[in-house]
Amino acid sequence: MEMDNTYNIIRIQQYLRGELTPEEMNQLERQALEDPFLNDAIEGYAVKGVSHTKLTLLQQRLQDRIAQQPQERSRMLFNSQRLGIAAVACLLFILSCVLFWMINTRDAKKNQGQVALELNTSEPIPSGNGLFIARKLTNQSASPVIGWEAFNTYIKKNTRTAIIGKDVVVLSFEVSEKGRPINITSSKGKPASVKEAKILLEKGPTWTGSNRAEIEFVFE
Amino acid sequence: MVFKRTYRQSEADLLIQYKSTGDLNLLGTLYEPYMPLIYGLCLRYLKEESKSEDAVMQIFEQLIKKLRIHEVSNFKSWLYSFARNYCLMELRASGKNITISIDENTFMENELTEHQSFEHDMLETKLSSMEKCLEHLNNEQKKCIKLFYLDQKCYKDICEITGYDISKVKSYIQNGKRNLKICMEKNGDG
Structure with missing residues (x-):
């Protein structure tokens, strides 16, 4: 019974122009009797005629109206959906801030650790038993020409520990033009240990890098 | 379908x-x-x-x-x-006067939802009952209804055959159809 509505309008036009057979006219008239909507439309077009141009323009107006939709929506700034999205966004922002802060502080700690390690590596830690015997106390201090490792091995070999026992000795001295330690003074250590260390220095290798040195000896 | x-x-x-x-x-x-x-x-x-x-x-x-x-x-x-x-x-x-035939439309509105049962049940299964009821209609309505529904003539042709005005033909058919329906519903109940 019901026809497609685009089919309807062409049918109405044909009916009003008298282009249909009597049987087809009867069919549409019956349909209109059952369908007041169709009946009213036919009555309306009977006066003015069917204008496809006007109908096309109306369709265009409808499409334009539908296209306005987004603007219409954006006016409703605070509907529940938008508020929900905003809340989630805020939460995410706060979370990412906290996360960023945590990562940053952890990195800072790691950096501190690295700095300490670098300082340690600048110290002449000898290999072997893992404990140093002699090291420089300042960066500006002169170093043995043979290197700290060899110097430590030399001291380990030549120290008469029976005389010294456990002790820490700090010696400061100047380096002569030939690299020999001169004017050796002590600031820490028992006299016997100081004397032993002085002998080790005087008999030991030549020095380079600076005209002054401050060396710590740890005897165990 | x-x-x-x-x-x-x-x-x-x-x-x-x-x-x-x-x-x-x-x-x-x-x-x-x-x-x-x-x-x-x-x-x-x-x-x-x-x-x-x-x-x-x-x-x-x-x-x-x-x-x-x-x-x-x-x-x-x-x-x-x-x-x-x-x-x-x-x-x-x-502010225009509304003298449009509203009566003519109000009765049709009721039929919008009911017409299918009329179409399928009444016309097919109760044809004999309809024949009887047709005889109860007045002459103009009977003539127009027969021409319209049984002979499948359009309004224009019915005008020519009967000599009635087209608006008369329309209302005869509308009212005749309504009377027919009322009559057949009565018969169905009895």
């Missing part, structure tokens, strides 16, 4: 989807097929083309809100009542 069913179903789906989303594209898809009918309807009541065009757009504008609130089961008949009421309100607002 299959086509009709899917067509209607998708219309119901569109209504539900629009009600929950408010997406104007959905409403446009629903409304556009009915625009020619609504425009014709508006032409009938408002008489002027420019007023009718604006009315078609205004009705759509009102549907935007109405269809988000109301539960509509039969979109076509609901839209018809809504559009017609809109036009009548416009006429009342413009």
